[in-house]
Amino acid sequence: xxxxxxxLSRWLRLYPADRREEMLGVLLATAGPGQERxxxxxxxxxxxxxxxxxxxxxxxxxxxxxxRDAFAVLALVTAALACTALIAYFRDETMLMPKGFITFDVDxxxxxxxxxxxxAQVWTMWAPWPLVGAxxxxxxxxxxxxxxxxxxxxxxxxxxxxQGHYALQTGDVEGNLMWFGVAVLAASALSLSDGxxxxxxxxxxxxGAALLVGAAMFAYALLGLPAVEDSLPEGHGVVLVRSATIxxxxxxxxxxxxxxxxxxxxxxxxxYGRRSIAVVLLALSPLLCTxxxxxxxxxxxxxxxxxxxxxxxxxxLAIMAGAFAARLRGRRRSTS
Amino acid sequence: MKHRPLQEPTFLILTALAAGPQHGYGIxxxxxxxSDGRVxxxxxxxxxxxxxxxxDGLAEIDREDVVEGRLRRYYRLTETGxxxxxAEAERLRHNAxxxxxxxxxxxxxA
Numbered sequence: 001x002x003x004x005x006x007x008l009s010r011w012l013r014l015y016p017a018d019r020r021e022e023m024l025g026v027l028l029a030t031a032g033p034g035q036e037r038x039x040x041x042x043x044x045x046x047x048x049x050x051x052x053x054x055x056x057x058x059x060x061x062x063x064x065x066x067x068r069d070a071f072a073v074l075a076l077v078t079a080a081l082a083c084t085a086l087i088a089y090f091r092d093e094t095m096l097m098p099k100g101f102i103t104f105d106v107d108x109x110x111x112x113x114x115x116x117x118x119x120a121q122v123w124t125m126w127a128p129w130p131l132v133g134a135x136x137x138x139x140x141x142x143x144x145x146x147x148x149x150x151x152x153x154x155x156x157x158x159x160x161x162x163q164g165h166y167a168l169q170t171g172d173v174e175g176n177l178m179w180f181g182v183a184v185l186a187a188s189a190l191s192l193s194d195g196x197x198x199x200x201x202x203x204x205x206x207x208g209a210a211l212l213v214g215a216a217m218f219a220y221a222l223l224g225l226p227a228v229e230d231s232l233p234e235g236h237g238v239v240l241v242r243s244a245t246i247x248x249x250x251x252x253x254x255x256x257x258x259x260x261x262x263x264x265x266x267x268x269x270x271x272y273g274r275r276s277i278a279v280v281l282l283a284l285s286p287l288l289c290t291x292x293x294x295x296x297x298x299x300x301x302x303x304x305x306x307x308x309x310x311x312x313x314x315x316x317l318a319i320m321a322g323a324f325a326a327r328l329r330g331r332r333r334s335t336s
Numbered sequence: 337m338k339h340r341p342l343q344e345p346t347f348l349i350l351t352a353l354a355a356g357p358q359h360g361y362g363i364x365x366x367x368x369x370x371s372d373g374r375v376x377x378x379x380x381x382x383x384x385x386x387x388x389x390x391x392d393g394l395a396e397i398d399r400e401d402v403v404e405g406r407l408r409r410y411y412r413l414t415e416t417g418x419x420x421x422x423a424e425a426e427r428l429r430h431n432a433x434x435x436x437x438x439x440x441x442x443x444x445x446a
Contacts (some may be wrong), residue, residue: 015366015383019383019387021406021407022359022360022406022407022408022409023360023361023379023383024406025403025406025407026359026360026364026379027379028406029361030361030364030378030379036387041378042378042379042380045379045380045381046378046379046380047380048380048381048384049378049379049380049381049382049384050380050385052384052388053383053384053387054437056387056388056391057387057391060391254339308413313367
């Protein structure tokens with residue numbers, strides 16, 4: 001194999017396998033005499049062509065079974081998250097205070113209680129989700145989808161009644177948007193997949209169990225973490241001022257829970273598994289972002305998570321809208 | 337059904353295939369001849385276009401050969417592709433005639 005052929009073969013790995021061999025022949029035939037490597041323009045053209053082919057094929061496959069399975073996994077993760085939000089109803093910030101103290105960041109004055117964009121404490125918003133999960137596990141697909149959409153869309157009137165204009169205030173709006181997004185994602189993913197029973201069958205016993213353990217851990221982290229029994233002074237009602245650091249173990253249960261959920265879904269060797277990783281990562285990215293920023297800077301906590309929220313959820317919803325459109329086209333073609 | 341105008345490389349690839357089935361390297365050479373050397377397709381652009389054309393049903397694989405140990409795939413125009421190319425050629429002809437007539441009119445009145 002000549003150096004040029006070797007280098008071209010590496011570039012052609014960007015392309016689907018069915019294109020590589022024939023393209024290699026054309027590239028070698030069009031190469032200049034003595035040429036040992038593709039020029040910058042040739043390399044740029046190869047990258048551009050690969051992106052166009054991969055993207056077009058991906059868009060065409062959105063209505064197919066691979067994405068349907070990926071959406072089933074996404075439905076499982078987001079429905080589990082929506083169920084954990086019910087825990088927020090029982091949330092009591094004093095539970096987050098070790099020995100009556102609450103840890104604050106020196107600069108921003110924000111406490112651990114602000115770590116997550118938290119779900120609104122309106123139990124009617126979250127109560128339907130365990131039922132949605134149960135219906136989907138019982139393969140009552142249409143009932144589960146209908147209830148999921150009703151639960152997701154009814155969040156807005158519930159918020160209006162419970163919080164009024166406070167729902168749109170900084171500090172509350174991130175949490176409300178984030179959890180409304182999770183609910184809409186769960187309803188959309190349930191609509192576009194064969195449901196939670198199918199997702200559990202795809203993942204298998206151990207991965208399914210790991211995912212549910214991850215969700216339970218996350219719920220626990222959301223409810224309140226155990227007190228850090230270090231050198232906190234005795235006393236009551238004294239506010240301890242302390243900066244968050246990377247060695248602060250307080251974020252570990254939440255980060256571990258999200259990581260466990262992500263790893264449980266990760267099956268990079270299967271086509272649906274790779275797509276599952278992408279969609280689950282997008283769905284979890286605002287929460288993961290807040291955790292990463294926990295030990296970097298409180299100041300940018302809200303804005304970075306908000307930016308991800310603005311970017312990640314619409315991308316995910318656009319993918320699902322594409323899948324819906326592809327299915328409609330497929331149905332129209334089969335009836336005509 | 338109304339179609340979007342074809343991009344020039346796509347139009348030239350379909351034109352190259354209108355004469356008969358051709359493989360990738362043949363199409364590159366033919367497109368260069370048709371366009372008087374103005375358009376030199378690179379492999380990435382050519383195969384991105386061929387991938388789209390075959391997916392849209394405008395072109396299809398005619399046959400595969402192995403020449404000197406390498407796969408050579410021949411593509412041909414489908415009936416849909418021929419109709420699309422004819423419609424596009426007609427659109428371009430109409431536009432060109434209109435432009436020429438207007439220019440003559442402008443030249444006459446000047």
